[in-house]
Amino acid sequence: MSKNTGRRAAAAIALTGAAALLLSGCFSGGGSGGASGDGDARIQVAFMQPPKANMNPFSDDAFKLSRWSTGETLVQLNDDIEIDPMLATEWEQVDDVTWTFTLRDDVTFHDGTPFNAEAVKNTLDQAMASTTPPRAMAGVALTTEATGEYEVTITTDVPDPLLPNRLASPQLSILSAAAYKDDGTITPIGTGTGPFVLTDVNGSTTATLDRFDDYWGEPAKIAGIDASFVPDGTARAGSLRSGETDVAETIPVSQIDLLDADTAHEVLQTRTTYLALNSESGPFADPAVRAAARAAIDPSGIVDSVYEGHADPAVGLLGPAIPWAEDLRGDVESATAPGTVAGVEITLATYTDRAELPEIAVQLEKQLEDAGFVVTQDVREYANMETELLSGGFDAVVFSRNTLLDTGDPLSFFAQDFTCEGGNNVSRLCDPAVDALVAEGQTLPLGEDRQKATLAAEEAILQLDAAIPLVHDRVVQGEAGTFADVKRDPLERRLITELTAPVQ
Template identity: 55%
Template sequence: MRLPARRLLPVTALTATSALLTGCFSGADSAAEGDGKRVRVAMMQPPRSGLSPLSDDAFKLSRWSTAETLVKLDADGDAEPALATKWQQSGRTWTFEIRDGVTFHDGSELDAAAVVRSLTTAATASPKPRILDGVELTVQAQDSDTVTVTTADEDPLVPQRLSSPQLSILAAKAYRGKTVNPVGAGTGPFELVSVNGTSSAALDRYDGYWGEQAKSPGIDVKFVPDGTARAAALRSGEADIVEAVPVSQAALLDEELVTEVPMPRTNTLYLNTSDGPFRDAGLRAAAREAIDAESIVEGVYEGRADVAEGLLGPALPWAAELRSDVKRTAAEKPDGRTITIGTFTDRAELPEVAATLQQQLQKAGFKVKLEIREYANIETDALAGEFDAFILSRATVLDSGDPAAYLYSDFASDGSFNISQLADAQVDAALKKAAGTGTGEARRKAVIAAEAAVLATDAAIPMLHERVIQGDATGVVGAAHDPRERQLVTADTYVK
């Protein structure tokens, strides 16, 4: 079936998903008369923790360009200067030089003490930000513009970790209460000036910004969980930027308003290698050969996904460039073997994927049972190896922007998310090498070698890489389309 032409984000671009606004935006231009239009944004998920940067709400702060980190990531996941201008490693300790001339939105100056305060608060929080799970980290000021970050074990990913929005650097005023309050406390080109619970937020351009001045006078955000309502706001002109347009609604929009952003998220069939029919590598190979991923992309995702070539998809453009053929086990005949596939209802497409896989595997000679529940009621059984196979939509880069942590958690013998129950010495060795290799080209090659080791076992069959659909109104210029969802409205974004 030939699909209509679509705007698909080039995978080398590092930009972020936008959000759509539904509801009334009256008064959106009032804060900057004669100085252009404010950007009206609709976000999919309301704040869960009062916009505390120690929670997933941190990603909203970074998408609005109001809170910044010491380091940012380029398209390949390598560290670049942000609030820190340079850094160097000496064993377990990293030294960071703090940028001069930066002020917080309350007028106070960025210095080493502010960095120590923010990072220490994060490192000692309970629970810790995800990026610091299993990481013991201490921060000290060497002088007014130099800090050292020391970890319990030597860690080549410290700069990448410090790029996480959950480790944003905020002014002292943010830490005066029991929770971290980011209002008026960031360093970005936009100042967060008000938050209306889980309904809306407003940001104004910060004229004292250390970098390029924002082209828009401000941002007006509304939180609109309903996908149909978000799409309707784009069609009606009530929203300038729309986050996560549902596939079912995308077809109703002008294709010129829609951009599909490759996400670092892979829909994968995990096979139980320790118990049941899939202990046999030949039967795992038979399952792999039976799966027609292209029909799943066309039938379930309406063509708005990418057929998987490996575990890492087009959101990591270097993966395809480094990947080579993998030697796999020959397939055996299923001979009517009964298998049970589990998945969950929380992601609407997964039950449909399961039904399609059931048909494909039965055609190949398996007998297939499905067990589908809410994720909260099925995760424990999946991790305990209660299913022969499990369908999961899995993020392949975590907060560091690096896939080595995902590969280790899912496929190492002692991995915390090893649904395949895989225990393979060659895989473990490849994963250990990847985790210990310094950042850059050498680490990327080690990661692809680890991916190849996993794929050779057929413990996991990657089927497709997901995209997120973003809506940008005709007058929007410079909206970010970021596979990592760290950026949305930047200093370059404005509405004509």
């Protein structure tokens, strides 16, 4: 039996110092939001992607809830990728499959209803019953019982040492009962617990959040957040230069030199861009054709030509922000010899939200055509192609993924992206050996044995050529210098917090 209070058990990763620090900005300069210089100020933020699922918290839209500090979870990942309290103050693992969580007794939902064990049970039950359950729960089923007004007992169907990490996913933000509608829709508008209350989402264009004065923690230092969704990277950078925006997500490399030096802030990420090959249907269902694509692709020039040095050459699916990966990784070769591909027609897809991806696709098209493939590109906004990406609608996809986004554990990333039941499996890989390696690794406690299992799974995936690693990304976050304590988060979970304040 183990019990955790205060700072909790270490998660699967310890990032290097540069990646682990969620740096705060404290700058001088012009901008729109900080003009009032007091608690009446509102911050203007340009986000890269609009909502993809009408703000359904069980989708990737949940990460907006955490970056806006409106949705909160039972526990949270801290700067060292360890588990800390949030809505739960302490927890205890009773046996291999049973955990109890003690809840805060001073929390009120944004709609005025009380936060308690029944509310937590409702959210977790809704997640388990969802037709699209949160990715963080892949491979694990749980049941929840309110064993006290402020105590919940969670039982998993299999031993799961990663349960606290899963519960830290923004996709398991605890919402009030009013969030869950009779027609199956879910809305976080006015139903969260964070320092900012979401008051409006205007389709794919804007969202509005106001300070929640009854917040259980330290009240927010600003009056609210005005979010705009700007998929075009050049437009995001332009809004920063013009003073319309205080903070802009993911500035394209092509725009960095157009910003003042103290405006562009590079954040080492646990993000990898790779070429996902559809191993289920089409030409790449043939392992020899996948091997031919891998042999044709040389990603070495992408870092210099596309990223202008603001990235690292890929050494696997897990990059340098996960320091133990390189130490445990061996050489990986294709399990199949390359086949003949002269005249083989393929569709190569990617999305415009990350400005570098279409440029990568251009380079890959040439390399693949030099090997004999006939390539047709399909490039759109992510929101307009997600369903096709996840259902195998393309032969190959230039895809960018934060490998620690869901749980802070890269083995969970493999489970989501490369197993038969994975909910984010763009490669459409379904291999019994890979599934077995991932499943076995997920039973291991956090530590060196789990790390070795993770690298064994990576090797098996790469041998099948389902994914061809290209680059390990660094993200450039734009800040006008009008607000301090804007988070620069390698895990892309936090951005504007209760501490964010105008520069005086």
